[in-house]
Amino acid sequence: MAQIANDGENGMPQLARASPRKLTPEQTRRFETYMGEMLGALGLDLSSPGARETPRRFVRAMYDATQGYEGDPKLITTFKTECHGGPDCELSQVVEGPVPFFALCEHHALPFHGTVFVGYIAHEHIIGLSKLTRLVRLFARRFTVQERLGQQIAQTLQEILQPHGVAVYIEAHHTCTQMRGVRELTPSTRTSFWRGHYEENPSLRQEFLRMTSPPLP
Numbered sequence: 001m002a003q004i005a006n007d008g009e010n011g012m013p014q015l016a017r018a019s020p021r022k023l024t025p026e027q028t029r030r031f032e033t034y035m036g037e038m039l040g041a042l043g044l045d046l047s048s049p050g051a052r053e054t055p056r057r058f059v060r061a062m063y064d065a066t067q068g069y070e071g072d073p074k075l076i077t078t079f080k081t082e083c084h085g086g087p088d089c090e091l092s093q094v095v096e097g098p099v100p101f102f103a104l105c106e107h108h109a110l111p112f113h114g115t116v117f118v119g120y121i122a123h124e125h126i127i128g129l130s131k132l133t134r135l136v137r138l139f140a141r142r143f144t145v146q147e148r149l150g151q152q153i154a155q156t157l158q159e160i161l162q163p164h165g166v167a168v169y170i171e172a173h174h175t176c177t178q179m180r181g182v183r184e185l186t187p188s189t190r191t192s193f194w195r196g197h198y199e200e201n202p203s204l205r206q207e208f209l210r211m212t213s214p215p216l217p
């Protein structure tokens, strides 16, 4: 049976720790007023039945879309593997994904969305797909950029699993450029991040990238 490691706040990576946000009812009402003023000035007819509640819904949607700032204490549960770092298991990589995500670009507060693939070379711990999905959401549901998202996923996997290496591949569409008529030369932005053995071993990187293709639409 699997054994739980790093239970509790002490063993938890800094970025996964719970830190609830405080938004008072008075603040929320004020933000809704601001949003109504802005959306109305931009052209939304706030008196129409469909839009009357839009300022309130918008503030709520932004709040929900940035839940990652509150941390995720459930994320930390990892499981012992059979392997204790022998030569065979050391070189076998685990690749998981695609994990879909939605994030808000910190430059425009508009969504960017796509998929994440994660690879690692396990030492004593492995992480299941549901935990990995939690990890991706923890950092995606924030105001962020694609580069930081990848670094934080890689860094936290490193801390939780202490593997021999971590690889993260992200492919995303950025609505902040796509919605506004900027001509795009490529339909998506692709980034990769390497830690440990992946940094030194090109064939591991190639194998990982092969396992993450074909690219998603």
Ligand SMILES: [Zn+2]
Binding pocket: 105, 106, 107, 108, 109, 110, 174, 176, 177
């Ligand atoms: Zn942007």
